[in-house]
Amino acid sequence: MQIPEIVGAGLIVIGAGLGIGKIGGSAMDAIARQPEASGKIQTAMIIAAALIEGIGFAALFAK
């Protein structure tokens, strides 16, 4: 394990965190606008978050 690899993994995790945060925030906005569609929005949110999370884990385990 070398320093550049750790930094790279950290950068990717920061990016993934920002991405999931953005998804969560946008989903909150969308639910506030259309509370009746909250079920569908939640499903889409979880799928998108799971896809990004996969990248984060890949970075963590590849380091």
Add this chain to the structure above:
Amino acid sequence: MVISKKPLHFILVAMLAFLPLVTIANTTNDPTTVEDHKTAKTEANSNPEEHAEPLDQKSKIKEFINHHLLDSHSFNFNANEETKEHYGVALPVILWDNGIQIFSSSKFHDGEEVAESNGNFYVLHHEKIYKTDASGKLNEEHGHPTNVRPIDFSITKSVIGILLVAILMFVLFTSLAKSYSKNGGISKGIGRIFEPLVLYIRDEIAIPNIGEKGYKKYMSYLLTVFFFIFFLNILGLAPFGFNITGNITITLSLALLTYLITTVTANKNYWSHMLWMPGVPVVLKPVLAIIELLGTIIKPFSLMIRLYANMMAGHVVLMSIIGLMFIFKSWLGSSLSFVLAFSLSILEILVAFLQAYIFTMLTSLYFGAGNEEHHHEEAH
């Protein structure tokens, strides 16, 4: 005086949540564990070079976590460091090495001795079985043994866990089905917990993603995979330290099943859109075909990595936080790690459900993509 039921429920839940801590932070002399091979330890102590002597606390914890993450050939509850005694149940080892070799894993004495079976000698090194001579010496190269590895069909700890969950699921859902027919279609007892889950998978996962028409033939697989992953994840949080869904071979086979079902049951449109995409210039068609074919492999691959990484990361973090207790050795550090481990255990229950849900959800999405009807005729 009336005692409200709520505090009682909370105490019960809290006790359940603390159970993993009890098994991990066990004292060395647990009177309830099965003392299986207490006697045969005298020879192992005679050669101290084989075991790097007193490790510091940090590397000990690291070793414990690594050992927990691996599959195991014996079911150990506890170990005594001074006497190198392990308390647990030996499991059968089944090898294919020019004929079948069956013996008990107690012959290995937890990786400290050479096991002999029909004139062949085997040694256990980091939970992998290698073939050796009578002295049990491994030829190492770059830190990896180069000895022959026989094909291992052993009933390991993970296999025990999987069998346990399989039997539980079989008994649970057959009795559930029987109770429905007896009760005139009304759920009863444990069915009141599982009926909403089954309906949720049908109404919220299968029908919206696969479609009203073809969802029925996939329901059995979706329900099986959901409850299988869910129960295995919960079993991973329970005492006895199973780490089954945090094992990449298990998630690989689950993802492979999803891939096979998607590929076999896909209809004509799926293949035509993949191999010869309509509506794009001819030059682009082979390029798109390559990308689409790669995509079919990446999809189950990401399924595999996601479940494995989530469960393994959960186990590592939880055990590291519990390990902090042994590093700090003060009331402040211990109570801090206790509170953290407690809240993380509760979070892990959520993750256990969420990962099962996501796996089922994405699986049904892939099935849906393979079964889409050709409904956008006018577009191209």
